[in-house]
Amino acid sequence: xxxxxxxxxxxxxxxxxxxxxxxxxxxxxxxxxxxxxxxxxxxxxxxxxxxxxxxxxxxxxxxxxxxxxxxxxxxxxxxxxxxxxxxxxxxxxxxxxxxxxxxxxxxxxxxxxx
Amino acid sequence: xxxxxxxxxxxxxxxxxxxxxxxxxxxxxxxxxxxxxxxxxxxxxxxxxxxxxxxxxxxxxxxxxxxxxxxxxxxxxxxxxxxxxxxxxxxxxxxxxxxxxxxxxxxxxxxxxx
DNA sequence: GCGGCTGCTGACAACTTTGTCAGTACGTGG
DNA sequence: CCACGTACTGACAAAGTTGTCAGCAGCCGC
Numbered sequence: 518x519x520x521x522x523x524x525x526x527x528x529x530x531x532x533x534x535x536x537x538x539x540x541x542x543x544x545x546x547x548x549x550x551x552x553x554x555x556x557x558x559x560x561x562x563x564x565x566x567x568x569x570x571x572x573x574x575x576x577x578x579x580x581x582x583x584x585x586x587x588x589x590x591x592x593x594x595x596x597x598x599x600x601x602x603x604x605x606x607x608x609x610x611x612x613x614x615x616x617x618x619x620x621x622x623x624x625x626x627x628x629x630x631x
Numbered sequence: 632x633x634x635x636x637x638x639x640x641x642x643x644x645x646x647x648x649x650x651x652x653x654x655x656x657x658x659x660x661x662x663x664x665x666x667x668x669x670x671x672x673x674x675x676x677x678x679x680x681x682x683x684x685x686x687x688x689x690x691x692x693x694x695x696x697x698x699x700x701x702x703x704x705x706x707x708x709x710x711x712x713x714x715x716x717x718x719x720x721x722x723x724x725x726x727x728x729x730x731x732x733x734x735x736x737x738x739x740x741x742x743x744x745x
Numbered sequence: 746g747c748g749g750c751t752g753c754t755g756a757c758a759a760c761t762t763t764g765t766c767a768g769t770a771c772g773t774g775g
Numbered sequence: 776c777c778a779c780g781t782a783c784t785g786a787c788a789a790a791g792t793t794g795t796c797a798g799c800a801g802c803c804g805c
Contacts, residue, residue, distance in 0.1 A: 529732030530725060531657035536735070538652065540763065543645035556782060567764060572783060582738075593772055593781055603738075610731055611644060613724050618643030620720075621650070624696075654793065670752060681794060686753060707751050707802055 536581050537611070539574050541566050547615065549584055550608045553599030583607060650695050651725070653688050655680050661729065663698055664722045667713030697721060 537543060544563050548554055554562070560571050575598055578584045583604040589595040600608060651657060658677050662668055668676070674685050689712055692698045697718035703709040714722060 528658045528661055529736055530661045530729040531732070532736050532739075533728040533732030534648075534651055534657045537648055543648045544642045547642055547644045557780080568783080569765080570763065573763090576783095594770095596782060606734075607731060610724065610727050613727065614647040615644040617721060617724055618645070618647030622643055622646050624717075625646075671750085682753085683795080684793065687793090690753095708800095710752060 533607075533610075536578075536583060536607070539577065541570055542574050542578065543611075545571070545574055545578070546583070546608075546611055549598060549600055549604075550611060553587075553597050555589075555595055555597050559598070578604075647721075647724075650692075650697060650721070653691065655684055656688050656692065657725075659685070659688055659692070660697070660722075660725055663712060663714055663718075664725060667701075667711050669703075669709055669711050673712070692718075 537546065541563065544566075545559065548559060548562060556568075556571065556575070559575075560566060560568055563571070575584065575586070579586055579598075582601055584598050585601045587597045587599065589597055651660065655677065658680075659673065662673060662676060670682075670685065670689070673689075674680060674682055677685070689698065689700070693700055693712075696715055698712050699715045701711045701713065703711055
């Protein structure tokens, strides 16, 4: 019975990890935790991501209540994404993980060095 | 060019998340952060996991330097897994995420309530 | 020797996630 | 009108992850 990670797990750690689970979610949240951004800005700022994946992940995060979609009433329809109040409660933990990740990259690079 | 999450990403947050990425890694680390455990103890304490998956994830975590494999010199060959010193630097962040996850489950349950 | 436990591996099917491609709708500028 | 930009969707294939199943080797008790 193969199970998607997206299912609600009784393990709270898994529940938290399922939010940020996805090929690009880490990077997306990293960007959005620094500043709100528009769809196309995000796409251009994340090398390698396709628009399809970006939008799918954004919709996941909106569904989970971490970010919100805001339509700007500008001439061309522009959409801005930003962290919600709830998302802001998660952000510090991600920043802590990010700091750990920096150390991890330092530790990993010399070993994996090409 | 579909890319595995396992690749080294320049984003430190992704690098950290790639460590705990896997269907059961959250639960496994949760268990091991509380106490060292043997393979079969872990298997029995995590409902739904298969031995195959457990061992694959344990090997991933050993490779990443988060946990270590220790052969106990007991009558039947017994193997214990425990966090390394490096893994202990990650554990507090996971505990913080776990605490957030508990809040998240509380928040999610009433909505998803079946 | 047989059955049971331990820890582990390989092959392969089933499933999930991601990427590719085409297409929608709206508005702007030439 | 056509090209371009924004934001987004659907269908589908490719690639990745997980599950299933069989099997190995060592040790124990009977």
